[in-house]
Amino acid sequence: MKISLGRFVPGNSLFHKADPRTKIIWTVAMMVLVLMCRNYVEYAVAAVFVIASFVASKVSFKFILQSLKPILVLLIFTSLFNFLFYRGENVAFMMWSKPIYWESIAMSIKTVVRVVLLIISASLLTYTSSAVSITDGLESLMRPLGVIKVPVHEIAMMMSIALRFIPTFADETDKIIKAQAARGAEFDSRNVIKKVKSYIPVLIPLFIAAFKSAEDMSTAMESRCYRGGKGRTRFKVLRFSSADIVITVATVLFAASIIVLHIFIK
Amino acid sequence: MTETEKYIEFNNVTFSYGTQGDETESRKRKDAVKDVSFAIEKGTFVCIIGSNGSGKSTVAKLMNGLILPTSGTVISAGYDTSDDQNIWEIRRLVGMVFQNPDNQIIATSVEEDVAFGLENIGVPREEMIARVDEALKMCGVDKYRHSEPHLLSGGQKQRVSIAGILAMRPSCIVLDESTAMLDPKGRKQVLDIVKKLNKEENITVILITHHMDEIVDADRVLVMEKGELVKAGTPVEIFSDRELISDLGLDLPPAARVFEPEDGHDFGETVLTKEQGVSVLMKKLV
Amino acid sequence: MSILIKDLKYTYMPKTPFEKTAIHDISLEIQKGEFVAVIGHTGSGKSTLLQHLNGLLLPTEGEVFIDGEKITKKNLSEIRRKVGFVFQYPEHQLFEDTVYKDIAFALKRFKLSDEEIDAKVRKAANTVGLDEALFESSVFDLSGGEKRRVAICGVLVSDPSYLLLDEPASGLDGKGRRDMLALLKKLNSEGVTIVLISHSMDDVAEVADRIILINEGTVALDGTPGEVFSKEELLASMSLDVPEVTKLFNDFSKRSGIPLPTVTTALQGREIIRMLINEGRLVL
Structure with missing residues (x-):
């Protein structure tokens, strides 16, 4: 069974080629810059940059819509609240004999744009990088924390083993559910308590399998001379490429323009 | 026989679980080893057989210091396994492949997994790349080098595990029921590789199995029962010991079952493989 | 009284990029009392086929009938009582804290008295040769062979007329393997129809009356062991041994x-x- 981890869609775009560290820093930078935006000009610049990035990532628009969907309801609600309870000075029109102000419309638009831009930026990271490469990127970025005794290597090893086992356990769960269903277990009760209870015959074998795997795994690692991060060399190294330079330069220019606009437009 | 020819040596080895007092009753019951002594010569192909729970896996884990004897000594690759200083060198030289293919692949891609051991012993990256490449090719899995392990078949996974050990330049490989969970094709591929490594690279191979057809080519077979070593000898010696076979409930290889000297048809030779069977029949042909 | 399969087709994850037809154009009938082995290399679709015989998978196209009754979403519980399925690894189903409770698990959904449950559990244990002294032990302390017996027992308590098994003898030692095959022979002689998947041609030849060979998702050969294994070259071309x-x-x-x-x-x-x-x- 092929299970896609996270939402990674393989590809060959500028973003796919970039180093995960660049993409992680890029995402954080985008968050900060989008949240800094205050006026329409800044929003317009940010929107253009995010859309340009989106085009450069060659991620299908369908996928972006998918990640926006769950947030959409939230957006509609906040806008509605804004309309109903915000008191401004310039009345735009009346709705159900309640005044709707220009200010609240403007605010709603800004909120929507802001959230949409944030989500698109974050989606670009997860759609163009595998979970494994994000882990590698995080490990590399967190390495300086080793100085203050954060067990960076151990955390990264744990994350990587967890990622490695997700598909294995998904397969295992499927088999256990079938084995129990075959001897009469039913999982489709409408009663919540009954439903939770019906999964006990699945959870127990799954936990036992997980413990067994963990035990086997630690023996296998020990047998292959694993003794923690000390003195270890790395097979996989992250390397920056021209894609990273392009993204970095573009982002620096974008950041500069936002900051300049921030200072000059009051 | 000089000292160096003995590659692995068990001297009156006893191992019992539960010595720390925290093991459960069930663990105590199985897999203990009692006063076992044997020596395995360098470059040989040795099989260990015995029923489930006879202590075969415990013997395997004692070989590279994953567990230490309660009493007696285990000398592997010339080092005493209970001496802390040598433990990593022993584990590098005596590689181990386990039963469940899923529970021994650590990394998220094939080539990274093959590199795992090398990373642990601190091999420089340039050399690591060359060794990983070589090991992948030797085990015939280089075309999967970028694959995610869970997409491979059981046989492919086990070959990846062998490659991971091979990259460490070992002089001995222990396979602890590594073929038990494989289909016939995967089993054959794994056996072909270890036999090749034994012949061409002079790597000592210790194969623990209960598939009797896997042991017919072995130089030597050790038979375990209830934690004790009950017999050691060539496959022919083992399979001609009818009493032992029936006492321990062992299977005969399929071809041997045809030539069992029961109903008065004694061919006077122990047949283990189909080739031997054909030649015995041809000899008796009128 | 039979298992009847008509024009069966099954597609995994239809209408997605991962769409894959696992089996197709399968029509066959298994009569009550037969001992059938389904063989084929890994990924040939034999396991997918078996899972259709008790409704663990429902056909994408085609129909499966058990004793004349078509398997649908609605009668699964009844079908599964009639057609038991023992998976390859008993670890996938054992979960109760004692052997006895685990065997009785399948009976929970029927409104039976404790005496009736007890009688059924003991009868099933007796059939598979499971020592009653083990009833109160933990399922996790058993040996591999014992675990498999308990797993089969946990399916047999529902008195199935058809028993499906995935690799029942793999991973067992010599004696465990022979005992398992003898048990299946015995169940079959008592009237239980057996359909098993196995990779071991030696085992299959020893126990089965009929062999169904699945290759690339459909039936390639169907006959007695003698008929099927007489085609050594054809089998080799499907990476199977005789x-x-x-x-x-x-x-x-x-x-x-x-x-x-x-x-x-x-x-x-x-x-x-x-x-x-x-x-x-x-x-x-």
Whole structure:
């Protein structure tokens, strides 16, 4: 069974080629810059940059819509609240004999744009990088924390083993559910308590399998001379490429323009 | 026989679980080893057989210091396994492949997994790349080098595990029921590789199995029962010991079952493989 | 009374990029009381086929009937009572804290008295040769062979007329394997229809009356062990072996020029040798 981890869609775009560290820093930078935006000009610049990035990532628009969907309801609600309870000075029109102000419309638009831009930026990271490469990127970025005794290597090893086992356990769960269903277990009760209870015959074998795997795994690692991060060399190294330079330069220019606009437009 | 020819040596080895007092009753019951002594010569192909729970896996884990004897000594690759200083060198030289293919692949891609051991012993990256490449090719899995392990078949996974050990330049490989969970094709591929490594690279191979057809080519077979070593000898010696076979409930290889000297048809030779069977029949042909 | 499969097709994850047709164009009937082995290399679709026989998978196209009744979403509970399925690893189903409770698990959904449950559990345990002294032990302390017995027992308590098994003997040692095959033979002689998947051609030749060979998702051969294993080259082209004994006598027949029927078990091999001795062609 092929299970896609996270939402990674393989590809060959500028973003796919970039180093995960660049993409992680890029995402954080985008968050900060989008949240800094205050006026329409800044929003317009940010929107253009995010859309340009989106085009450069060659991620299908369908996928972006998918990640926006769950947030959409939230957006509609906040806008509605804004309309109903915000008191401004310039009345735009009346709705159900309640005044709707220009200010609240403007605010709603800004909120929507802001959230949409944030989500698109974050989606670009997860759609163009595998979970494994994000882990590698995080490990590399967190390495300086080793100085203050954060067990960076151990955390990264744990994350990587967890990622490695997700598909294995998904397969295992499927088999256990079938084995129990075959001897009469039913999982489709409408009663919540009954439903939770019906999964006990699945959870127990799954936990036992997980413990067994963990035990086997630690023996296998020990047998292959694993003794923690000390003195270890790395097979996989992250390397920056021209894609990273392009993204970095573009982002620096974008950041500069936002900051300049921030200072000059009051 | 000089000292160096003995590659692995068990001297009156006893191992019992539960010595720390925290093991459960069930663990105590199985897999203990009692006063076992044997020596395995360098470059040989040795099989260990015995029923489930006879202590075969415990013997395997004692070989590279994953567990230490309660009493007696285990000398592997010339080092005493209970001496802390040598433990990593022993584990590098005596590689181990386990039963469940899923529970021994650590990394998220094939080539990274093959590199795992090398990373642990601190091999420089340039050399690591060359060794990983070589090991992948030797085990015939280089075309999967970028694959995610869970997409491979059981046989492919086990070959990846062998490659991971091979990259460490070992002089001995222990396979602890590594073929038990494989289909016939995967089993054959794994056996072909270890036999090749034994012949061409002079790597000592210790194969623990209960598939009797896997042991017919072995130089030597050790038979375990209830934690004790009950017999050691060539496959022919083992399979001609009818009493032992029936006492321990062992299977005969399929071809041997045809030539069992029961109903008065004694061919006077122990047949283990189909080739031997054909030649015995041809000899008796009128 | 039979399992009847009509034009069966099953597609995994239809209408997605991962869409894959696992089996197609399968029509066959398994009569009550048969001992059938389904063989095929890994990924041939034999496991997908087996899962259709008790509704663990429902056909994408086609129909499956158990004793004349079509399997649908609505009658699964009844179908599964009639058609038991034992998976390869007992670890996938054992979960209760004692052996007894685990065996009784399948009976929970029927409104039975404690006495009735007890009678059924004991009867099933007796059938598989499980020592009642183990009833109160933890399922996790058992040996591999015992675990498998408990797993089969947990399916047999519902008195299925059909028993499906995925690799029932794999991973067992010599004695465990022989005991398992003998148990299946015994169940079959008591009237239970057995359909099993196995990779071991030697085991299959020994126990099955009929072999269904699945290749690339459909039935490639269907016949007695003698018929199926007489096609050594065809099987090899599907990366399958014939039993070791079959190869032995094929080679011997070729080299000696003596025409021989297809030999599939050691027992048949011994009979052939006896015959050749009686005919004076072999002298010991």
